[in-house]
Amino acid sequence: MVNYFQDTLFFNAPALEAPGTTTEVAVYENNYFSTSDYALVVTVTNINTNVIVRLDGSINGTNYGPLISNTITANGTYVFNIAGCPMRFIRGNFLSETGGTAAVVTLSFSAR
Numbered sequence: 370m371v372n373y374f375q376d377t378l379f380f381n382a383p384a385l386e387a388p389g390t391t392t393e394v395a396v397y398e399n400n401y402f403s404t405s406d407y408a409l410v411v412t413v414t415n416i417n418t419n420v421i422v423r424l425d426g427s428i429n430g431t432n433y434g435p436l437i438s439n440t441i442t443a444n445g446t447y448v449f450n451i452a453g454c455p456m457r458f459i460r461g462n463f464l465s466e467t468g469g470t471a472a473v474v475t476l477s478f479s480a481r
Contacts, residue, residue, distance in 0.1 A: 376401075376402040376481075377479060377480070377481040378394065378396055378402070378404065378479065378480045378481075379477070379478075379479045380392075380394045380477065380478055380479070381475075381477045382461055382475065382476050382477065383475075384473050384474065384475045385463045385473070385474045385475070385476070386472075386473050387463075387470065388463045388464060388465050388466065389462075389463055390425070390460050390461065390462045390463075391460050391461040391462070391476055392460065393427070393430065393458045393459070393460040394458065394459055394460065394478075394480070395457065395458055396456055396457065396458065396459050396480040397455070397456065397457040397458075403455065404455065404456070404480035404481055405452070405453055405454055405455040405456075405481075406450070406451070406452045406453070406454075406480070406481045407424055407426075407436060407437070407450065407451050407452075407454070407456075407459060407478060407479065407480050407481075408448060408449070408450045408478060408479045409422070409424040409437050409448070409449045409450070409461065409476065409477075409478045410446065410447070410448050410476075410477040410478065410479075411439075411441065411446065411447045411448075411449070411474060411475070411476055411477075412445070412446045412447075412474070412475040412477075413441050413443075413444050413445060413446075413447075413472060413473070413474050413475075414444050414472070414473045415444070415471040415472050415473050416441070416442070416443060416444050416466075416471075416472045417466065417467070417468030417469030417470075417471055417472060418442070418466075418467045418468025418469070419440050419441060419442045419466065419467055419468065420440070420441050420463065420464075420465070420466040420467075420472050420474055421438065421439070421440050421441075421464040421465045421466075422438075422439055422441060422461070422462065422463055422464060422474060422476065423435045423436075423437060423438045423439075423461075423462040423464050424436045424437040424449070424451070424459060424460075424461060424462070424476075424478055425459065425460050425461075425462050426454065426456035426458070426459050427456060427457060427458040427459075427460075428456060428457050428458075429457070430457065430458045433458075433460065433462075435462075436451050436454060436456070436459070437449045437450070437451050438464075459478060459480060461476030461477075461478055462476075463476065
């Protein structure tokens with residue numbers, strides 16, 4: 370008999386001062402944990418016009434696509450989530466900014 374366990378994982382990435390991605394995080398481990406619900410917490414400071422942020426998912430660790438994508442137009446902290454979408458890897462993505470280059474974006478995420 371195989372036992373499966375489901376854990377909640379949390380990841381806090383360093384602040385990004387330019388568009389880029391965080392480290393990828395394995396959110397599936399055979400016979401240990403398997404996740405399908407994700408939350409993305411975004412803190413933005415020094416915004417000019419807007420920033421686009423995403424939570425990207427991958428099944429193979431090479432090809433990533435957006436699970437969550439949002440445009441933020443004001444400084445602050447924002448929470449976004451998605452349920453029922455199992456992945457093997459996830460990563461935060463500060464995709465772009467408009468109106469300047471001063472935005473600082475901190476991406477944190479959880480998986481359950």
